[in-house]
Amino acid sequence: MFNYDQYLRLNKFPLIWCSGCGDGIVLKSMLRAIHKLGINKDEMCMVSGIGCSSRLTGYVDFNTLHTTHGRALTFATGIKMANPKLHVVVVTGDGDATAIGGNHYIHAARRNIDITVILFNNFIYGMTGGQVSPTTPKGKRASTAPYGNFENAFNISGLAQAAGASYVARATVYNAVQLEKYIQRAIEKKGFSLVEVLSPCPTAYGRRNREGTPVDMILHQKENSIPVSKAESMTPEELEGKIITGVLVDTERPECRTEYQRLIDHLKEEK
Amino acid sequence: MSEQKAKKKDVTITINEAWCKGCVICVELCPESVLEMRSGKAKVAHLDQCSACMLCELRCPDFAIVVVDNSKVDQSSE
Numbered sequence: 031m032f033n034y035d036q037y038l039r040l041n042k043f044p045l046i047w048c049s050g051c052g053d054g055i056v057l058k059s060m061l062r063a064i065h066k067l068g069i070n071k072d073e074m075c076m077v078s079g080i081g082c083s084s085r086l087t088g089y090v091d092f093n094t095l096h097t098t099h100g101r102a103l104t105f106a107t108g109i110k111m112a113n114p115k116l117h118v119v120v121v122t123g124d125g126d127a128t129a130i131g132g133n134h135y136i137h138a139a140r141r142n143i144d145i146t147v148i149l150f151n152n153f154i155y156g157m158t159g160g161q162v163s164p165t166t167p168k169g170k171r172a173s174t175a176p177y178g179n180f181e182n183a184f185n186i187s188g189l190a191q192a193a194g195a196s197y198v199a200r201a202t203v204y205n206a207v208q209l210e211k212y213i214q215r216a217i218e219k220k221g222f223s224l225v226e227v228l229s230p231c232p233t234a235y236g237r238r239n240r241e242g243t244p245v246d247m248i249l250h251q252k253e254n255s256i257p258v259s260k261a262e263s264m265t266p267e268e269l270e271g272k273i274i275t276g277v278l279v280d281t282e283r284p285e286c287r288t289e290y291q292r293l294i295d296h297l298k299e300e301k
Numbered sequence: 302m303s304e305q306k307a308k309k310k311d312v313t314i315t316i317n318e319a320w321c322k323g324c325v326i327c328v329e330l331c332p333e334s335v336l337e338m339r340s341g342k343a344k345v346a347h348l349d350q351c352s353a354c355m356l357c358e359l360r361c362p363d364f365a366i367v368v369v370d371n372s373k374v375d376q377s378s379e
Contacts, residue, residue: 031358031369038364043320045363050324054362206359245329248360
């Protein structure tokens with residue numbers, strides 16, 4: 031048993047999320063990771079944008095900020111620059127981070143600012159009625175793609191990697207223990223850290239694509255997950271429709287707030 | 302709230318019915334078939350089979366299941 035209550039605003043319960051939504055499993059993994067790190071609640075700042083996943087900040091008893099659509103990373107950047115002692119964690123979804131907030135996303139990664147992003151990828155805009163998102167796989171149905179999506183999907187983790195993030199990992203809610211480990215490492219890591227979590231949306235996505243019950247969707251993750259070490263020796267055809275899980279990037283790069291402080295100190299010395 | 306005490310292993314499983322949304326994840330993914338659905342909510346049916354693996358608590362998206370392995374609680378308090 032883990033005492034989640036110490037980190038929750040219990041008067042906001044039960045959770046707003048649909049039956050079988052994976053977001054609650056991610057929330058629990060986050061709380062366990064934060065507890066393991068022994069972070070004081072007052073030193074934690076959680077920022078979210080708009081969307082199903084972004085409702086998370088209402089349930090946790092940290093410093094929290096529920097911001098405008100796509101702008102969670104901009105608020106988080108401001109917080110980190112003003113108060114670098116805070117652990118800043120951004121909770122966002124695939125649409126919030128890579129469509130409306132796509133520009134902020136790549137630039138936060140480019141700056142390599144010490145922010146941890148937990149990105150809930152459910153392949154769709156769940157809250158607003160199941161529209162196509164930038165990660166909806168080709169051929170899958172959405173309310174705005176009744177005959178199947180004809181566009182190519184974004185590789186969210188690949189995007190952060192290419193833009194210069196220090197830490198990038200992908201996990202599923204099926205493997206919640208692994209997810210917790212990655213979140214813990216991402217918060218510890220100095221620099222821009224991304225954990226992309228595949229969270230099933232049975233209501234807006236699963237129903238339209240006949241993916242079955244929440245249990246079927248979670249077991250689908252289990253059956254189609256490939257560890258990154260194994261995926262390296264597989265062909266793109268073999269990896270079609272598979273979920274590559276694991277740590278994709280774990281590297282050291284100059285961090286934005288540290289470099290800024292160095293500049294301030296340098297200019298003060300010159301005076 | 303439904304609470305039941307195990308006979309063989311000293312495990313207590315508490316299900317908060319007000320928070321349970323009946324997604325069936327805990328029931329289907331329990332390796333020991335301890336839980337079952339009754340009136341759209343998860344219920345403890347075979348507590349004697351519970352191995353305290355905690356998978357139901359880990360995967361319940363609604364914070365509705367709490368599993369306490371009483372033997373471990375006793376050890377930690379010593």
